[in-house]
Structures are given as structure tokens and as C-alpha cells.
Amino acid sequence: MVAEYLYYGILLFFSTGILSVIFTKRNVKVTNYIAHSIAFMGCFMAILCAFFVFFQGELNLVLPILLLFGDMRVRVDGLSAFFLLIIGVIGAATSIYAYGYSREYYGCRLPLMVSLYNAFLLSMALVVTVHHVAGFIIVWEIMSLVSFFLVNQEYEKKTSTRAAYIYILMTHVGTVFIISAFLLLAVAAGSMDFGQLKGVLVSDFMRNIIFLCVFLGFGTKAGIVPLHIWLPRAHPAAPSHISALMSGVMLKTAIYGMCRFFLDFLGTGPMWWGVMILVFAIITAALGALYAFIEHDIKRLLAYSTVENMGIILLGIGAGMVFLSCQQTILAGIAFSAALYHVFNHAVFKSLFFMGAGAVMQSAHTKNMEQLGGLIKKMPYTAVCCLIAAGAIVALPTLNGFVSEWLTFQALLFLPQAWSGMIGKIGSALLIALLGLTGALAAACFIQAFGITFLAKPRSKKAQEAVEVMPSMVIAMGMLAGLCIIFGMWPQIMLRILQQALVGFTSIDVTGLKLQEWYLLSFDQGQVRGSISIVGIGMLLLCGIVVAYILHRKFGKEIKATGETWTCGIVPNSHMAYTAMGFSKSIRTVFKNIVHTYDEILVSTSDNKYYGRELFYHVRIQYFFVSVVYRPINEAIIRTATFMKSIQTGSVQLYVGYIMVITVIVLIWSTRW
Amino acid sequence: MNLLIIILLITSLLLTRVALLKTAVNIILIQSFMVALACGIEGMEAGELHMYIAAILTAIIKVGIIPYALLNMVEKLQYEKEDHPILTVDASSIVACIAIVLAYGLIDQALPGADSRDALATAVAMTLIGLLLIMTRRQAIMQIVGLITMENGIYLVGLSVTKGLPLIIEMGIFFDVLVAVVVLVILTRRLKLSGMSTDISRLKKLKG
Numbered sequence: 001m002v003a004e005y006l007y008y009g010i011l012l013f014f015s016t017g018i019l020s021v022i023f024t025k026r027n028v029k030v031t032n033y034i035a036h037s038i039a040f041m042g043c044f045m046a047i048l049c050a051f052f053v054f055f056q057g058e059l060n061l062v063l064p065i066l067l068l069f070g071d072m073r074v075r076v077d078g079l080s081a082f083f084l085l086i087i088g089v090i091g092a093a094t095s096i097y098a099y100g101y102s103r104e105y106y107g108c109r110l111p112l113m114v115s116l117y118n119a120f121l122l123s124m125a126l127v128v129t130v131h132h133v134a135g136f137i138i139v140w141e142i143m144s145l146v147s148f149f150l151v152n153q154e155y156e157k158k159t160s161t162r163a164a165y166i167y168i169l170m171t172h173v174g175t176v177f178i179i180s181a182f183l184l185l186a187v188a189a190g191s192m193d194f195g196q197l198k199g200v201l202v203s204d205f206m207r208n209i210i211f212l213c214v215f216l217g218f219g220t221k222a223g224i225v226p227l228h229i230w231l232p233r234a235h236p237a238a239p240s241h242i243s244a245l246m247s248g249v250m251l252k253t254a255i256y257g258m259c260r261f262f263l264d265f266l267g268t269g270p271m272w273w274g275v276m277i278l279v280f281a282i283i284t285a286a287l288g289a290l291y292a293f294i295e296h297d298i299k300r301l302l303a304y305s306t307v308e309n310m311g312i313i314l315l316g317i318g319a320g321m322v323f324l325s326c327q328q329t330i331l332a333g334i335a336f337s338a339a340l341y342h343v344f345n346h347a348v349f350k351s352l353f354f355m356g357a358g359a360v361m362q363s364a365h366t367k368n369m370e371q372l373g374g375l376i377k378k379m380p381y382t383a384v385c386c387l388i389a390a391g392a393i394v395a396l397p398t399l400n401g402f403v404s405e406w407l408t409f410q411a412l413l414f415l416p417q418a419w420s421g422m423i424g425k426i427g428s429a430l431l432i433a434l435l436g437l438t439g440a441l442a443a444a445c446f447i448q449a450f451g452i453t454f455l456a457k458p459r460s461k462k463a464q465e466a467v468e469v470m471p472s473m474v475i476a477m478g479m480l481a482g483l484c485i486i487f488g489m490w491p492q493i494m495l496r497i498l499q500q501a502l503v504g505f506t507s508i509d510v511t512g513l514k515l516q517e518w519y520l521l522s523f524d525q526g527q528v529r530g531s532i533s534i535v536g537i538g539m540l541l542l543c544g545i546v547v548a549y550i551l552h553r554k555f556g557k558e559i560k561a562t563g564e565t566w567t568c569g570i571v572p573n574s575h576m577a578y579t580a581m582g583f584s585k586s587i588r589t590v591f592k593n594i595v596h597t598y599d600e601i602l603v604s605t606s607d608n609k610y611y612g613r614e615l616f617y618h619v620r621i622q623y624f625f626v627s628v629v630y631r632p633i634n635e636a637i638i639r640t641a642t643f644m645k646s647i648q649t650g651s652v653q654l655y656v657g658y659i660m661v662i663t664v665i666v667l668i669w670s671t672r673w
Numbered sequence: 674m675n676l677l678i679i680i681l682l683i684t685s686l687l688l689t690r691v692a693l694l695k696t697a698v699n700i701i702l703i704q705s706f707m708v709a710l711a712c713g714i715e716g717m718e719a720g721e722l723h724m725y726i727a728a729i730l731t732a733i734i735k736v737g738i739i740p741y742a743l744l745n746m747v748e749k750l751q752y753e754k755e756d757h758p759i760l761t762v763d764a765s766s767i768v769a770c771i772a773i774v775l776a777y778g779l780i781d782q783a784l785p786g787a788d789s790r791d792a793l794a795t796a797v798a799m800t801l802i803g804l805l806l807i808m809t810r811r812q813a814i815m816q817i818v819g820l821i822t823m824e825n826g827i828y829l830v831g832l833s834v835t836k837g838l839p840l841i842i843e844m845g846i847f848f849d850v851l852v853a854v855v856v857l858v859i860l861t862r863r864l865k866l867s868g869m870s871t872d873i874s875r876l877k878k879l880k881g
Contacts, residue, residue, distance in 0.1 A: 650877045652816075653759055653808050660804040664775070667797070671782040 003059045006049035007076065010125055013042030017118030021111040028110045032102045035114035039121055040095035046088030046125060053081035054500040073193055075131040079263075082340060082501035083128040083256045086347045089483070090248045091121050093476045094241040097355050100470030101241050104362055105153075113153055113239065120146045120245065127253050131194035133182045140178065140253075144171045147250060150242045151234045163233035170230040174220030178257070181213035185265060197265045207266060211273055214261045215280075221254035222310045225284040226625050232291075235303035236367065240358025243299060247306045248351035252343050255313055262321060263336070263505045271419065274321030275427075281318050282434045285311025289441035290595060293448065293587055294621060296369045296580035298357045301449055302350065305393060308442060309346045312408060313339050315435065319411040320508070326418040329509035331411065336508055337498045338407030344494060345400040345487065349392035352480040356386035359473055360453060363466040369452045369580045371460040378466045383454045385477035390446040392484045395439060397537040400487035403494075409435065410530050441587070448583045456577035489534055581619055588619070596622040677711045678795045681829070682773065685802045685822060689765040692755045694814045698743045701818050705735035708825050711792075715832055723840040731828075734847050735821070739854050743817065746858055753812060753871050760809035772801040792833035799826030813861040813871040817854060824850050 017038035024031040053059055058077040076084065098117070105113055123143035130136050148171070152164035186192050189200040202210070216227070223231040235243045262269075288308030295301040316339025323332035359382045360375060361367050376383040392399040395406075412435065415428035458464040468474070487494050495513050502510045588597050602616040647658075684704040691697045709731035716724025747753075760768065776797035780790055787793060803823030807816050828846065864871050 650879065652873050652876055653810075656804060656808045660801070660808055663804065664801070667779055671779055 003049055003052035003056060003076070004061055006045050006052060007059060007061065007074070007129070009045040010042050010049060011122065013038050013045060014118050014122035014125065017042065018115050018122070021115045025111040028106045031111050031114060032099065032106075035111075035118060036095045036098045036102070039098075039114075039118050040092055042118070042121060042125075043088045043091035043095060046084050046091065048088075049076070050081040050085035050088060053084075054078065054497060058504070071132070072135045073131045073195075074129050075194070076129050078501035078504050079256065079259055080129050082344075082497065083252060084125060085497070086252060086344055087121065087124050087128070087249050090245060090347050090351045090480075093351065093480050094244050094355070096479070097244075097358075097473050097476035098241045100473040101239070101355075101358055101362060103470070105239065109153065113150070116146055116150050117242070120150060120242070120250075124249055124253060128256050133186045133192040133194070133197075136194075137175075137179055137182060141175060143250065143253070144168070144175065147238075147242075147246055150246075151238045153239055153242070154237070157237075159233075160237040163230075163237040167230040167234040170220055170227065174217045174227070177213040177217030177220070179217075181210045181217060181261070184210050184213070194260075194264070199267060200265070204270075207269065210261075211266060211269060214258060214266075215277065218254040218257045218261075219280070222251055222258075222314070223284070223307045224280050224310065224314065225287050225307070226629055228284070228288070228307045229623075229626060229630060231307055232295075232300045232303040235306070235354075236297060236299035240299075240354055240361060243302075244351035244354035244358070247303070247354060248347040251306065251310060252347060255310075255317070255339070255343055258317060259336070259340075262317070262324075263502075263507060268324045268327070268507060269321065271322055271325040274318050274323075274325060275419070277314055277318030277321055278427075278431060281311045281314035282431055282438075283311070284308070284314065285438045286434050286441070287594075289438045289445060290587070290591055291621075291623075293441055293445040294584045294595060294597070294619075296452075296584075298360070298367045298369050298372075298449060298453060299354070301369075301445065302353055302357060305353075305442065305445065306346075306350055308438060309342070309350065309393075311438070312405065312435070313342045313346065315339075315431070316342060316404075316408050316411060319408075319415055322415060323411075323418045324507060328418050329507065330511075331414050331417065332508040333502065333510040334407060334414075334513065335411035336502055337495065337510060337513060338404055338411050340498055340501065341407060341491075341494055342401075342404035345392065345404050345484075348480050348483050348487070349389045349399075349401060352477055352484065353386060353389040353393065355473065355477050355480070356382055356389060359469040359477070360466070362473075363469055364462045366460070366462050369449070372453045372458075372463045373456045373574060373577065374454070374458040374463060375466055376454040378463075379454075379468045381468060381474045382477065385474075385481045386450060386454065388481040388484050390450045392488065394443040394446050397541060398485070398488050398534060400484050400491075400494075402488060403491045403534075405439070406532060413530075444584075444587065448580055452578065452580045452583065457574040459574045459577075459579075489538075491534065581617065594624070596624070598622065674711065674714055675791060677707050677714070678791050681707050681711075681799065681825075682795055685799050686766060686769055688806060688818060688822060689769045689802065690762045692762070694747045694750065694753060694755070694812060695744070697755075697815060697818045698740055698747055701743075701821050702736060702740040704822065704825055705731065705740070708828060709736060711829065712832060726840060727843045730843070730847055734851055735825075738851065739821065742854065742858050743814065746861060747814060749862075750814070750865060750871060753814070753865075755810055755812050755815055758810050760805075765805060765809055768805055769798075769802045772805065773798040776801065789833035792829060796826045796829035796833060799823070799829065802826075811872045811874050813857070813864055813873050816873065817857045817861070820853065820857070821850070 017035050020035050020038060021031050024034050049059075053076050058075060058081075060073075060075050063072040063074055098114075102110055102114070120143070123139050123146055126139040127136065127143055130139055145168075148164055148168045151167055152160055154160045155164075184206060185197050185200060185202070188202045188206070189196045191197070220227045235247055238246060262273075285308050288304050288306075288311055292301050292304035292308060295304055316335050320332045320335035320339065323329075323335055357367065359379065360372065363379060364372055364375065366372065388399065392401040395401040409432065412428055412431050415431070416424045418424075419427060458466075499510045499513065502508060588595065598620040600618045600620060602618065604614045604616070681704060684700050684707070687700055688697060688704075691700065709728050712724060712731055713728035716722075716728060758765065773794070777790075777794045779797060780787065780794045784790075784793065800823050803819045803821075803826060806819030806822060808819075810816060810819065824846075861871055864873070
């Protein structure tokens, strides 16, 4: 009962937030505070609602909105509540963050932005709770459109409009597939209600078609690799707290849709479903990490890192599907838990890093890492939060990313149990090796992201003048950083929530995860067992640090350096530190067969040859999928359009001629001559 | 009735051969008059009052108002003339003949053994010839003439298939044609004012 009121509370708060700007638009400051406070309250309600659902069982209600095909049913079960929780947690943090960050947008359509911000949160909350096909498609579309407008917030910039255009194009292509999948199922079930779609009898062929549609449709939103191109464009274009929400939460709605279909509607499928997801997932993860590493725009880097993390999440889901196809319910439970755990973790640490990037952008006015540096002294709190986020992203132990990646690795290690034979063994070994490579690349990437941004000396005047951001932004980042540590140290909390989230699905078994021991992550069920102690790791880590420190004190000779002779008398300056481009050079060389880069050196000489030359070093990256998949499609469309244009001459007579030809043909055809 | 149909066919064929706008309008006047007459004869055969009303309305609008407006217009366009049609007059006459043959073939195929076979075929042929005129002539007035020919053809189809449409529908059709012609006349006048000519192939310039 309480959960029901809380749910109405969510809808009410967000709707009020949308409309509040009408009354407060006179004063942008008031607008900022009121609308974001309301959004925060809505998110708080979402968190409470999710917890009430976890403790008291699922929530069923019918919204008083008439749809064409029956009532707008809302059902918040464990899975929905889990995603609602993510929306609540991340939304609350971004709302607090937005108080400070929105100052950038005073006098720049702020009322519109906060209104859309509330609408975005509302639409996402609805997407994960609506249990009705038509309702789902409508709110999904609203979510896409609202986020399109948010990406297009700074429409004076040409890059923004271009990014928004590509985003809306890709997302609509995805929506086509989603709608087809839903309608194929709904027609077979004869009902639009999600409850009726479960276990519908459809032929195997149709089931495969529906599976492919789901994979392509939600995969576009999730950014699996050939369909990821909108991500690195849209995230940098949007305001930072919006990017945090888009990357942290909106992409997760795609995972929600996949889970809904794979666990609920479609039932267990053939094994190739899972294998296909695994293959795409590992490509996504590895290439995402690689592309992230060679990027030097911090938000683009984060966007590619998002692609990588979506790959890791999909690895969990793919492994789960493989286990499902062989009725390995316990292993499937572990795999899906790993995927959903990583969903939550990624939402937390990626939003955190996006907020950090936003803070850097706000105070240094650039997102090009080559112009940053030395910010750890100017913005210490932001730097610490970003360091925690980076640690979590690269899965350092005692931070939350580690737990979910460990579970994912475990799921992959047990893969041969379901996928028998040599291929299974080799396949799983290959997956593990590639995931390891991904982890290593991600680590290098975030060493670069953190090191170049925050360490060394300021590389430009902008970075020199940076100051710490508003307290509200620091508080928001601190909240999420705290969560990173809590869910890394005490994974039981999250595992308990995950059990509640997944317990409703009969096809998987989540009782395998042991929750009794604190600080310990373990599962044990017959043949399948594994455990890892967070405390143990923490102790080891601590020991390592202590030993290193002692060794350093004991044997490390202090080198006294006076003067700066080796620099030939020049005081060390920012030009001597690593640049992002230089740091990634080795990786670019190693992977030059996969990532084609063109290094260009521009030399400008002055007339006086004793004056020296100025060198500009520039790297152009050629993206494989853009040149192989998208450019040919683009060219084909343009060619067809040019061909079609030749029949549009502008001559009235010719148009009438077309009509006449058609008329005669139709007349002849109608008489079956 | 057959005589009327023959006259209608001849007028349609003639329209493909005229170059002077005034002659074209006169021919359309005769054609419309014949249609009105056909309507009256139908009404006489069926013995229904509303057919007479329809015939009178046809006469007023198509024989009276529209040709009057067009003639008025043509008076002002003294130097305009269908000089170089897209399809030469001879070629368009031949195409019109083909259209007539095609129409007969179509009607035989679609409605074998229909009572009013000739009327139907003529109606279809007139529609096609009207389209042909719109397609191959450069002068705006000739376009209007083509439109009215088409409209006459369609009216004739309705007449011969149903033995008279309900009056309200006929009123609708008349009103439609009247408005279309009024709009076209106004547009033609504007065209003359702004383009110094009513040659619509100049409209190509408007394409972006």
C-alpha cells in the first residue's frame, strides 16, 4: 500500500518538476533550485518505492490513463524495482550536482533544460515500470525524444546538432526493431499486457526473429559495437549531468528490456542466442576499451568506456543465456547477478566520472585533456572522487567494479559446463583472455584519463586558472564515491537486493549466492563453487602497500637533486610531461591493424631559418565500422536520393504525365487485361 | 444520344489540334453544352426531375459562367498562343486516337456487354485526352481546358453508369469545378502579371 503511494509520489513529483518552470521562469535561480529539488524528491521516492517493493513484494496498479488497447498497467516487480533504484540513486546525485552545474546555463534556456530533465527522469521511471506493450513503446519513444532535446541543448554548436541528429537516427532504427519484437509477440499472445506475453506459443522461427529484433533494437540503445556510433557523439554534446544520466541510467533501460525479454517473455532459447550475445559483447568490450584509450577528449573517452562496460554487462547476460539453454539454473543465476551487479556499479562510477569531467569542464572550460593537467592541486575533492571512480572502473579490489567483474569472470570460467566440447573450452578461454585484455586496456585508459587531467603541470592557461567547484557538486560526487566504496566492501547488500530482483524468475536460481558471511563473496552449489574474501584482498593490498613503504624507507636511497642541469637550464614545464597522445602511442602502434590511425606532422617554418621550426603533431583515427558499415550505407542512400531527384524536374507537365501513366496502368491493371 | 457522343469525341479530338486560345474555349463551350444535353436526354429517358436540374446547372456553370470567365481572360491575353506544344499537334492527335482505342478496349474488358458502352468509352477517352492536354500544353488556359475536358469525362462516366447521381453529389462536383476554375483563372492572371507570360514551363524556375 505504501509502495503504491510512493509510486504515485514519483509520478507527481516529476510532473510537478516539468511544470514548475512555468511559474518560476522569471528568475532562473529560483527555477534551478525548485525544479532540481523536486527532481531530487522524486528520485528519493523512487529509492523508497524500490525498497518497499523488495520488502513487501511486487506492486500492481492501473494508471488512470486510457490507452487504445486496454488499461495502462503498471507492475513493479523485483527487476523493475532494481532499475527504479538505479534511477533513484543516480537521479538524486545528479539533481544535487545540477544545482551547481546549472549555473553554466543561466541565460541559456535553463528553464527548458530543467523541465526536460524532469521529463527525462519521469520517462525512464515509466519505462522500467509500465507493463503494457503500447504504453512501453510510447514511454520509450518519449524517453528517446526528451534525451534528443537534451543532447541538442546547445544547438548553436554545429557538433551538437550533428550528434543529436545521429542519435535520433540510430535510436529510431533501434525503436523499429523493438516495436517489431513487441508486436510479433503481442499478436501471437492476443494481448498487450506484459503478463500475457509470457510463454506465448510461437514457432521456433518466429522466436528467433523476435530474439534478433530484441538484440538489435535494445542493442542500439545499449551501444553494442557496430551500432555504437551515436554514443561518443551524443555524450560529449549533452550537459554533463545529463551525460551522467544518459550513460548511467538510460543505457541501462536497454538492459532492462533485454532481461524482460530473455527471462520473462521468450523463455529458454537455443544456445546460439547466448553465444551470439557473447561474441558481440566481447567485441564491444575490447574495442570500446581500445577506442577509449586513444581518445583525448575526456567525455568522448568516457563514452567509449561506457561502450566497453556495456560489453561487460552483456557478457554476463550472454553467459546467462548459454546456461539457461542447458538448464544450468544456478550458473545462470550467477551470470545474471553479475550482469545486473555491473549495471548498478557502472551506473554509479560512470555517472561519478562524468560529473567529475563536468566539474573539470566547468572550472577549466575545456574537455580536451591535452589542455588540462595539474588539477589535483586546484580541485582536490574532485580529483579524489575521480580517482575513486577510475579505480572502480578499472575494477580495483575493495571498490565496487571489482566485485561484478569477478562474478563475470567466474561465470565465464564455468562456461564449459554448459557449452561442452572443445569449442566451448576454447571459446571460454578466449573470452576470458579478451576480457583480461579489456581490463588492462581500461586500466591504461583511466591511468591516462586521470593522470593527464589531474597530475603534472597545467598545460594551458585555462587549467592554471581552475578552481574547486561548488559544494553541491562536490557533495553529489562524494555520495557516489561513497557508494563505490560501500558496494565494493560489502557486496552482500547488493547481492541481497539482486536476489530479491531476480527471485521472481523461475528459469534462474539465485539461491546459489551465499549471503551469510560478511565481507565474503561466495557461491557453492555442488560442482559449482567459488569464493573470494574482500577483507582478505583488502589485507593483502594493505600488506603490499606497507611492505612497499617499508622497502622504500629501508632501501630506497633518497636522491638529492639540486639545480636543474639536465634540462639545460630550463625550468621543467608542462611541455615535458606526457601528453595523452604520447601516452597512447604504444598502444596505437600495437593495435595498428585494428585501429587505423594516421599521424600527421605539420611543419611551419619561418623565413629565418635560424629561428627554428614549429611542429604540430596530429593524429587522425579511422574507425573501422564507420568506413566499412556506415559509409557505404550513407553513400547508397545518397546515390538513391540523387537518382530519385532526377525525376523531380519541377516541370508541371511532367508531373501530370506521371499521373497519367499511373492512371492508365491502374486502369489496365484493374480490368485484368 | 449516339450523335452527342460522336460530337463529344470530335470536340475532344479537335482540342488537341487548336493553337488559338479563344477557339479552344469555344470548343469547350460546345463540349460542355453537349454534356448538359446528354444529361437532359438521360433525364428524359429516366423521367426524373433531378436530372433536369442537374442539366440546367451544368448549362449554367459550364456553358455560362466558366466559358465567360475564360473568354474574358483570353481577351486580355492577346498575344498568348499555344505556339510550341511539348507534343506537336499531329502527334497529340494520334495519341488521342490511341487513347480512344484504349478506352474502348478497357470498357469491353471491364464491363462486357454494358448498355452504354459507347458513352462509357467516350468518357474514359475524354478523361485521358484531358490529361494529355494538361501534360503536353504550355499555356495555362490550355491547362484549364484540359481540366474541364477531364471533368466532363468523369461527369459522363457518372451519368452513364448510374443513370444519374444524387443531386447533392452533383452539386458538390459543380461547386468543386467552379472553385477550381476560379482559382486557376486568378492564378493565370497573376502569372501574366508577374511573369509577363502564361507559359507555365517558366514555372520550372521556381524549383529550388
